[in-house]
Amino acid sequence: MDVGNYTRITEFLLLGLSEEAELQPLIFGLFLIMYVITVFGNLLIILAVSSDSHLHTPMYFFLANLSFVDICFTSTTIPKMLWNIQTQRKVITYEDCISQMYFFILFTGLDNFLLAVMAYDRFVAICNPLNYMVIMNPQICRMLVLVSWITSALYSLLHTSMVLRLSFCTVIKIPHFFCELNQMIQLACSDTFLNNMVIYFAAVLLAGGPFLGILYSYSKIVSSILGISSTQGKYKAFSTCVSHLSVVSLFYCTSLGVYLSSAATQSSHSNAVASVTYTVVMPMLNPFIYSLRNRDIKRALMRFSGRAGLKGPVVLGLKMCTGLQNP
Template sequence: MNEINPGNFSEIAEFFLLGLSEDPDLQPVLFALFLSTYLVTVLGNLVIILVIVHDSHLHTPMYFFLSNLSFVDICFTTTTIPKMLMNIQLHSKSISYTGCLTQIWFALDFLGLENGILVAMAYDRFVAICHPLRYNVIMNPKLCWLLVLLSFLISVLNAMLHTLMALRLSFCTNLEIPHFFCELAHILKLSCSDILINNILVYVVTGLLGVVPLYGIIFSYTQIVSSVLKIPSADGKYKAFSICVSHLIVVSLFYGTAFGVYLSSTGTLSSRKSAVASVMYTVVTPMMNPFIYSLRNKDMIGALRRLISRTTSFP
């Protein structure tokens, strides 16, 4: 097959996103489904941010991290879904070479940032339950901002490293991506270059930025469970566990679906089925987060009611 010089952007005009299905009859259904999902995700997470910002009772480390998580979820879905909706509406499958690499960069960036914030939230719950008397001293605003900034810097460096490594690749004449957005794994499969270094980098970074943070979360919760079991009263145990339930559900959704897609991409699952599976962590999980944190949280429900009553009281 003929190779295309990666240094000449005019020759690599565009890639083609095949989406979740090529059936023309399914396109209106997919458009309506993803549009409604995107709107629910953006509006739901915006409400979470507004409620936290406007209610002084929620100006705590836990809700600080939650507002950042909601912001990242909005950005993450905005990186992928609008382009898919536009292509469906225009009956097009194309995405420019620059646009594809940009999408890879932002997707990796926000994925890494969400990973870091979930770890920070686990640490916050660990300190709150295992060291309650020192909670305000340990989880001070400076540390909270530092954890978010550290997550941001690590995710930016990771995204930049993978994107720069992708720039060195040359591609064959087949530029069709069996996905609804540009995912790094699919770009590597299309390349005619030697991708050994890229694959090693993917495995190493996945181990460092995926497995290690997950181990940190698991370690935090083993300590939390150990501390909660020492609480004598049943009400105390229930209250302590209830603080962690929402975070545990989000962590299970995020890591369970992300690792499921990662393992399936190295197994026998087809590329199209892998793309369908990736909808879980790229679309469904960001949409579910506001419901998980609001419906199970009395403080959030109370703050939302106060914000609504405050808004409706103005003439």
């Protein structure tokens, strides 16, 4: 690579969702609330699953991993956006921009793979229930999560490496609230043909593959459910998939909607606003979908909150007793 042919850019400007000064406090407050709800909600799911032995099953193991990824997903973009609004600065360094893009692609890929793994888990549970614990043993579950991490990391590294070879001619203004891959490629002044080809092929293989796996799993699940004779049995089998199916629909519909709208409108500002649905709203809604539609999660959360509530009085009582014994 001839370094002399590339312009060294040290920083970018993130224009955010709006440049109107009077809207900044509203955007700051709204995104701060959504970020706190996202982190708190997903953290509760993780604590409930880890603290309740009844939830130490493959399905909830994958759910806890998904919640962790959602926390990391939003933490990649929202804190920087809030900091820029608070300090009234829009600058992000080149290194921070590349890092943000890498972790955003990483956690997006992990969301995609984990949803596919969870679909496979439901497929085995409903279509092959007698061998469920044999097929979905702890080693297999950990391996599926590990493979998801490794594949997503390599996928993200590929795109990041391709962006590093691009040159930028002037101070770059990114019409987004984070360093989004497509925006970076569009703003480059060097040839981006290879970057676009990599995006298309990688999207077909690493995004289309899990999606097809989800469709195949649910086609088999629906066939198995229709084969159940009792209505109660059908309802019980389908109820175990409702939460996951809702999250899958939300993830793919919002993601697909954003990219279809971007192809149709070619408006960078509209794309930035539309991307809020899958970058912020979806991770915020996931805990509600799983907790409201799942009795086991609700019971675990109640037990966890009960233990947390009792811990304070017990500790206080012990301290009082210690104080009385040792005046």
